Amino acid sequence: MNDYRNYTTEDFAEDDFFRRWVIAPDAETDSFWQNFLVQYPEKNTVILTARSLLQAVSQVQIMPTETQGQRMWAAIEHRTAGLPGLEEQPDADDENRWVWPKIKRPDWFQLAAAVTLLVGIGWWYMLRSKLAEQPGSYSGLVAQSTIDLVEKINNTPQPLTIRFEEGSTVVLQPGSRVSYPAIFTGGKREVYLSGEGFFEVSKNPQKPFMVYANGLVTKVIGTSFMVRALEETKGVTVIVRSGKVAVFPIKSLDRTQPETGQPAGALLLTPNQQAFFDTDSDRLTRKLVEAPV
Template sequence: MQDYRNLEPEELAADSSFQRWKLAGDPVVSAFWNEWLLQNPDQKEQVEKAHFLLTAISSQTEQRISEQVQLSDREIEREISQLYKSLDRQKPEPVRWLQFTPVRYGMAASLLILLGLFGWYVLKPMNTKRDVTYNELVAQVTSPLDEVKNTTDKPLVVSLPDQSSILLYPKSRISYPRQFLGTRREVYLAGEAFFKVSKNPSRPFYVYANSLVTKVLGTSFMVQTNETAKQVKVVVKTGKVSVYAQDQAASTSKKEDYKLGGTVLTPNQQVVFSEKDTRLVRSLVNEPALLQKEAHRQSFTFKRTPIADVFAALEKAYSIDIVFDEEAMKNCYLTASLADEPLFDKLALICHTINASYDQLDTYIVIDSKGCK
């Protein structure tokens, strides 16, 4: 499951959902992408670049097929060599050629055709930045820190000086200052912990877990580090958090502290950060939970209820976005009583009743249906 905010234009062009939107005009996928652009207006330029690249790839591929052009291995090697030389002539620095212009799009498109649409990554420079460890993070702090290690087999409650609390899981440790001074509250984690942070917009709370930074103003969330897989996961229960890689800290810190930058997560959303390729992948949690304020009053009993109202009720109760073709499904109604089923079971029952299906894209639920008679 992709977090499209973190894809390069050539990666977007290789995504099947993006291709169905731009090349096939699939109405359901189009609805998802249009909604995504409304939520991520700063990504418009990336989308336009990806569309340009995809169009170039598509047109050149169609021309090769129509002309029945076949290249020998020697010709392919020569073409690749010439493309490399062209790229080298236009790059003042080793990675500059990834900053696409129309000329570079044409060359990239040709190269993708030769190597295969999904072979682009063999030319992408490897990230050689070394992973940041817990010990290194703590060693960089000049002020005294208290460290708590959980050597038991049960979660341990840790109280912080700002009235925040941490549920520290076994084989985990946390370091924090005896008093939070200045404009930030900063802690350092190795392992797994659940945070319940007291709200203070003027003094944001930062959790440093290896190469990932989590910034909050006041909320509850889980952070898990996996040293074997070189991954960090952040799961949000209430409020909002933002996450970003350590190497983005400089640009993110330019924002006012009372604002959230980076990749923003809301309840029932999670992000998995891979330290190997510095990739953030955002998605819904495996079992989305009812929001606390909605849980005690939501019945999910429907009697010939328009499907748009059904989806609206689910969106409100779980804080999720459901994308569907409202015009195509205007004659769809639901009569059912849904009780304690998990969200995805509810969706499966609803889709079975109205002859539809659903999928997850990023943090969205996308409904595919031809409508109801």
């Protein structure tokens, strides 16, 4: 069995055993890959991306039957029969006359497979281009991550609590998802949210906690707050219960204000304050919470 721990998205998409699980699953493949995801949760995002790729490609693999292929090729031959130079027969009295070679009919299924491969490659690059055009979106940020991320999805009707390795937690509401590294390395603790989550962050002044959600960044050291970034809406809401939180558009991440040390356009929120970020206008507004969390 292959060592799948170091596989990339492309490696999984090309693996026969993985393709069998995605396209024609059975008890053996389903048992193996479900156990693999339990043992190596950090590969969840890579596997989900590879599955999506194969499923999308399979949708264009609508192969005609052999009879349909023969009929289509016959129609092509019929319509091109009158074109000059495609095929000529030698005269009986001129055996040395040079003739155009007869075009060999290609194998229909090989041709269809080649076309499908090209369509699949085109779809893959189109998908990557779309994600690159949306740098602040959940899918775009996850796709651009240079490290493996663990993704947790709340497919239950109840809130789901996720605990990060350094002790912080997030309570995910139904239908929400969060991606994060198995171990926070470097000088920041970065997570990516789609949906609604209530965070309680362990205090660490040397390593701020940053939540990316639909174009907005919420930066904290140690506090509790709620982020609502539903995909079907055009905005993000952040409500603070304790501590202090800085929120700012992701576009301002690399533009720091010298006088405050915070990114340009950042708002500082204190307990029972909330901020709303309009993703269409990139506008941030702040107000008091009517019903404190």
